[in-house]
Amino acid sequence: MILHSSIDPHGPEFAANRQAQLELLAAHEAQVALACEGGGAAYRERHRRRGRLLTRERIELLVDRDTAFLELSPLAAWGTDFHVGGSVVTGIGVVSEVECVLIAHDPTVRGGAMNPYSLRKILRALEIARCNRLPVVNLVESGGADLPTQADLFVPAGQIFRDLTQLSALGIPTVALVFGNSTAGGAYVPGMCDYAVLVDRAAKVFLGGPPLVKMATGEDADDEELGGAAMHSRVSGLSDYFALDEPDCIRIGRQVVESLNWRKLGPGPRTADPEAPRYDPEELLGVVSADLRVPFDPREVLARVVDGSAFDEYKPEWGSSLVTGFASIHGYPVGVLANARGVLFNEEGKKGAEFILLANQVDTPLVFLHNTTGYMVGRQYEQAGMVKDGAKMINAVANSSVPHLSVIMGASYGAGNYGMCGRAYDPRFLFTWPGAKVAVMGPQQLAGVLSIVARQSAEAAGRPFDEAADAEGRSRVEAQIERESHAFFMTGRLYDDGIIDPRHTRTVLGIALSAVDGAPVAGRRGFGVFRM
């Protein structure tokens, strides 16, 4: 059935919501701009003076014209001591009509050196490539490990090389386009990839550079002899293609991907020409309140996201705090689970579990739209088996094998985050709206709980309760939780794949659905669908 919107886009509430969202987006945009700045104007200029392209220029040249590029986790390392962005750009782009995961170092940030956040970002990109069967193109120019952080980096970084070759073993091709430094451990990126293209007089691929070789063996050797493109193309054979310059390297990279004869294994969209939503996605900015305690109807979001605003709702009259049903996005059929009115009760736990089983039965990907404060607490609900009912949903989501996509629109608190396929439940993609908050519970609730526990503890010990200190402590904890549950904080830690403009939700989900379609879409089988 076609969804009907009941919000008033000319009303004061809409205007206020929109204003708040625009402010959040502006703050986000400012952080993204910092990430795009890379190491700053001076380093960018120096890079250009060397005749080299900037990271995002390389990507723009690599991807097919007029196709999309979905950048992942642009605010990685936000709020840490490291440069926002994590000195690497990752994302999904279309190269020679093949969706690929692109991993591109930003050499203007500390020479492209890798820190623990770069590592997480790269490993996440490789995981996306593996789950969704997307070929990987590495755009390499990195000084290797950021040495002061080697303690947090060196041991886990080995996974990069393991993942690359395991991807290859899974039949997922890997390509390294080497534009500059790729030394020491970094030499194993072209080393472990299926294809390596090296740029003449720019690529440097060796285990030890001239000083190290001199120290180790006393031998005098220069960069070109140890790891230049000419040497590797003509002597060692590490380089499969010799590129004259950066554009030539990208040209060869595109040619390599074209020759992969790549085929996606998913069922594909039902139509290549889907109907647009009947409501303007622009209005999504007016749907969500800046105050997460104000609930909103997720059908208002769906009306602006799914094809033709058509939504076949399942069990609309039962467990109505969780909206479930079938729709399609960019022609891909999806099952949707969306929170309404925040709390998940016993019925919602059971309804969610049942719906997940139904989607598995018909091999349909699931989209989770989060805005939940968690499962209900209280005598009545505990006695009705709230733990068991929540567990049913968590069980179902954990063992579901269709692709899951999560969008955290507002709150995602407590076990609700788990049941709705939070990060720990391995959604294929997880995106966050800029006003979202993720935590064990809301800041006020958490501070209040701590306060009650402290008060009970004081009473039990017969100590006087310091009201002033409690008030001060509550506001301190509230501020801490507020900060730590902030979308920027979560995205900085790679707890999502990036913050998105709510108006982009349809496009982002469309790209994600196209990406997950790279792998077969197969639901879990074994039991019939339990009627709960």
Next chain:
Amino acid sequence: MSGAGGRAVTPITKLLVANRGEIARRVVHTARRLSIPTVAVHSDADAGAPHVREADEAVRLPGVSAAETYLDIDRMLGAALATGATAVHPGYGFLSENAAFARACEDAGLVFIGPPSAAIEAMASKVAAKQRMAAAGVPVLESAEVDSAEEVATAGRRLGWPLLVKAAFGGGGRGMRVVASAAEAAAAFEAARGEAVSAFGDGTLFVERFVVSPRHVEVQVFGDHHGTVVHLFERECSIQRRYQKIIEECPSPAVDESLREALGKAAVAAAAAIGYVGAGTVEFVLDRDGQFFFLEVNTRLQVEHPVTEAVTGLDLVALQLAVAAGEPLPPEARTAELRGHAIEARLYAEDVAAGFLPVSGTVERFEVPAGLDLRVDRGVEAGSVVSTYYDAMLAKVIARAPTRALAARRLSDALRRARLHGVTTNRDLLVGVLEHPEFLEGRTDTGFLDRHDPAALSHRPAAGVRRLHAAAAVLAASAARLGSRTVQPAVPPGWRNVGEGWQSTVLADTDGPIEVAHRYAGPGRAGTAGEGFAGPATAAPVEVTVEVTVEGERLVGRVPAATPDEVVLERDGVAHRVVVAWYGSEAWVDGPLGASRFTEVPRFAEPGPAVAAGSLLAPMPGSVARVLAAPGDRVSEGQVLVVLEAMKMEHSVRSPRAGTLDQVLVSPGAQVEAGAVLAVVGAASGGGPDGDGEAE
């Protein structure tokens, strides 16, 4: 001028058209109208040409060169006899003024659509022709045969400078030199004699007074076998480049009623003097004072005959056929009247800016508006290959109107609106001439294109229109890409969640490179709203929200529609509809403000086998006339090593540097494309190979 007697009428039952291109089609067209079956002939290069399809039967003339096909008398007769044709129409050019062919037809019992062989012979020698005309009372320029440079100087003193030295058996500007003074006599004589010998096999030269700022005015005459000779008014063909007419009209703006009568009388006298039968043209040179002098008689249907047809309403080919069959000229031919004004423009495949270099290639699209007062005689269609073997004329466009001004406007408008893709044409020059104030005032003389630089005269879209066209070309290419997406077909084009996503395309035309940047906009991008552009740009036009900058300057406000072949650009509140066609990396853009042609500069240069330093490249397509050095020869910079011939012109290809001739890759007679490597000259120092690696 009705004579006694006359020939019995023998109807033509089947007509062989001994020609190709537009004139073959034009003859077939009339024959069809008269229910006369037709036979086409074709070389191997023309096997698929329109004239072959349109005739009832076709005979292959094996080979491609004109000499082994359209000029081969035996094969042509063989074709006529094999198909049972009773008459042969030679068109113009090729065998049309070949007396031997006319006689061979007569001997074989075929009706030759043209004058008797004796009349052709009588006019073949210009000196002899002039003497006969002078005797018949036709005004002629005094001239003299010359056997030496001294005789040229003597003639100059007698007739006055400047003089024109001409080959007696020449035409088309070959073997012709203007001599300004006695000092130039020797060089001009030698040059003219050399060309005359090589081109016509006869070095006979003569000189005559050279008329300054002359007009070329010719009179159409018609004679029948019953002794009637009439004239069908004059045509002016003064707009010429390299002695070839490109714009012709009827009537001449320089001819008034009394002059017309005098010209007509002289022309009829000239034709009668040689017993002329059929269609002929008596050419005169008209000076500034209205004095005219006989030049020559063309014993064939002229290229520009349609302007006469347009103003008289006659079908000259039908008249030719009737006369050849022995019928008397019909009353409408004897009492023809001038009605209105007609102008013809000849579209050539040629590069005006490069000195009218003929151009070869495939015609991708050939659409010229036609209608009641617009006639298009064309030999090519989309898919036709223009080769260097034959004349590079693609079509003639003829406009008719009550007034000369309207005819000129109608013609230039039709040319502007024509969609001519695939090969470079002289269209811009034609438009430039037709819209030039001097032309519109009727101040046309044969020096028009000497006074006005043809390249500068060529109508080019204004800089702003060029930018608009470049933007349209890029958006059409983008729409084509979007419509054929195989992955993420429903994702908004060029979508980015980070960064601006500008895409740069570099196009190039004769004015140099032009960079167009575009990006599609959507929600969450500055200054835009709505996802209305989402979805593939398939056949249905989609309103696109797109920002375009050309050379860094923001150009387009709105794009109401963009498809692979049509783009509507709105600029300052005015919508411009532009049609675009891409053929490989070439974009041809047409709009009401003119036409543009761009080549896309590849995003990635293919480092293919680069041309070795010291290579001689063919500057144009053509055939190799001579190779003037052998491998191993020491050559100097600028030394002519290869001579190419293309379209009656010889082009010298010179050594780019001093050194040793390493390789000669062609031999005389070889056909070469533009840019082909002809020879390679090694460096003088004898060092290693040049340009290793990146420099190339």
